[in-house]
Amino acid sequence: MNVYEKLTILTDSAKYDVSCSSSGVDRKNTGSGMGSAASFGICHSFAADGRCISLLKVLFTNSCIFDCKYCVNRKSNDTKRAMFTPEELADLTMNFYRRNFIEGLFLSSGIARNPDYTAELLINTLTLLRGRYQFNGYIHVKAIPGADPALISRLGLLADRMSVNIELPSQESLKLLAPDKSKESILRPMQVIREGIRENCTDIVKYQHAPKFVPAGQSTQMIVGATPDSDYKILTLTEALYKKYSLKRVFYSAYTPVVEHSLLPALESKPPLLREHRLYQADWLLRFYGFSASELLDERTPNFNPMIDPKCNWALNHMERFPMEINKAPYEQLLRIPGVGVRSAKRIVQARKTGVLDFSALKKLGVVLKRAQYFITCGGRSLEGLKVNQNMILRSLLSDREMKMYSTEPRVEQLSLFDVVEPVGTPREEVIKWLGGAI
Numbered sequence: 001m002n003v004y005e006k007l008t009i010l011t012d013s014a015k016y017d018v019s020c021s022s023s024g025v026d027r028k029n030t031g032s033g034m035g036s037a038a039s040f041g042i043c044h045s046f047a048a049d050g051r052c053i054s055l056l057k058v059l060f061t062n063s064c065i066f067d068c069k070y071c072v073n074r075k076s077n078d079t080k081r082a083m084f085t086p087e088e089l090a091d092l093t094m095n096f097y098r099r100n101f102i103e104g105l106f107l108s109s110g111i112a113r114n115p116d117y118t119a120e121l122l123i124n125t126l127t128l129l130r131g132r133y134q135f136n137g138y139i140h141v142k143a144i145p146g147a148d149p150a151l152i153s154r155l156g157l158l159a160d161r162m163s164v165n166i167e168l169p170s171q172e173s174l175k176l177l178a179p180d181k182s183k184e185s186i187l188r189p190m191q192v193i194r195e196g197i198r199e200n201c202t203d204i205v206k207y208q209h210a211p212k213f214v215p216a217g218q219s220t221q222m223i224v225g226a227t228p229d230s231d232y233k234i235l236t237l238t239e240a241l242y243k244k245y246s247l248k249r250v251f252y253s254a255y256t257p258v259v260e261h262s263l264l265p266a267l268e269s270k271p272p273l274l275r276e277h278r279l280y281q282a283d284w285l286l287r288f289y290g291f292s293a294s295e296l297l298d299e300r301t302p303n304f305n306p307m308i309d310p311k312c313n314w315a316l317n318h319m320e321r322f323p324m325e326i327n328k329a330p331y332e333q334l335l336r337i338p339g340v341g342v343r344s345a346k347r348i349v350q351a352r353k354t355g356v357l358d359f360s361a362l363k364k365l366g367v368v369l370k371r372a373q374y375f376i377t378c379g380g381r382s383l384e385g386l387k388v389n390q391n392m393i394l395r396s397l398l399s400d401r402e403m404k405m406y407s408t409e410p411r412v413e414q415l416s417l418f419d420v421v422e423p424v425g426t427p428r429e430e431v432i433k434w435l436g437g438a439i
């Protein structure tokens with residue numbers, strides 16, 4: 001098999017991994033337009049300075065000794081297999097880089113022979129790139145679950161970002177669908193990376209030229225919709241991962257059926273993209289808006305309302321906290337108003353030092369009044385002529401896009417397939433158990 005055949009197989013096998021910022025779509029050129037898009041090959045990520053960079057997204061091998069039921073590369077799947085040598089992959093990356101096709105590499109792998117052997121192959125590839133080719137571009141590499149911590153540490157000195165895919169949001173789901181992976185094989189590399197990053201921060205302060213360890217931080221990916229785990233459980237785990245392992249990002253991947261299996265949604269079911277979208281919105285609220293998972297969801301309402309974004313949903317369920325007086329509310333409370341983002345909240349705080357804000361001033365500051373108008377007063381007054389009741393607010397808060405997505409989104413009733421998984425406590429208790437300690 002020549003290297004281009006390998007490239008075709010191994011870029012295609014990598015397309016289900018979304019722990020970079022774009023997972024790709026297929027779009028053909030219409031004939032009259034410009035450009036086209038392919039779901040595999042090149043993905044995008046954001047560098048530490050916020051720049052969007054294109055990466056060659058590829059597996060080192062799609063051979064795997066594990067049999068994760070949701071994965072196209074699992075050992076029991078009859079698919080064409082390929083494996084690069086470190087030299088082939090390093091050469092290929094450099095050739096693409098020199099031609100300006102890519103600015104970096106996103107490298108993952110199936111587990112060939114055993115986790116240590118695979119991790120060594122990745123280390124050899126990255127050593128060639130960083131050493132022989134003096135490649136200083138961005139490299140995101142997957143930590144191989146179950147690999148020796150010393151190998152994870154060596155990889156961390158060669159890569160900019162690392163990720164360990166937690167894949168499923170509960171130990172029970174992991175046992176059921178990825179029986180070869182243990183909780184330890186996933187959490188141990190996360191700990192090694194977290195410790196490495198912490199130690200590296202002090203090393204860099206002491207020794208100016210200390211080598212950098214995973215300078216762009218670590219991330220993870222969770223599959224959504226393959227198991228009956230609720231949004232509440234997913235978000236509680238997300239919150240705990242941010243706190244406990246200082247993750248940069250948690251990525252959510254709407255489960256795309258690739259195999260027929262009695263424990264998985266049917267092959268014809270569509271990926272729950274709207275659910276994935278709501279989780280990304282909620283994740284944003286955790287990271288930048290000061291919300292906690294238990295404020296957004298609870299055991300009585302464990303899943304997001306697909307019709308409305310999580311922040312509006314929270315506001316509608318807490319109308320007793322509104323309207324907020326825009327000229328007095330503290331910054332943390334401004335962030336809770338639908339239609340007010342981080343930037344506009346900062347601008348409001350700044351602008352009201354010099355005068356009283358009215359509705360037209362808010363518009364100029366970037367506040368989305370279509371949403372915010374129902375939740376605020378300016379100088380003690382609501383927008384003129386505004387009538388407020390919950391149903392009317394709900395209807396007017398739905399964007400055209402949300403209406404369209406809601407009408408085309410498949411409902412996730414497939415979950416009833418999974419009544420074999422019994423909840424073993426509240427989501428918080430389960431997450432504490434899953435992560436082995438306080439969160």
Ligand code: SF4
Nearest residue numbers: 064066068071074110
């Ligand atoms: S270890 Fe990774 S590549 Fe192998 S079957 Fe599981 S998810 Fe797929």
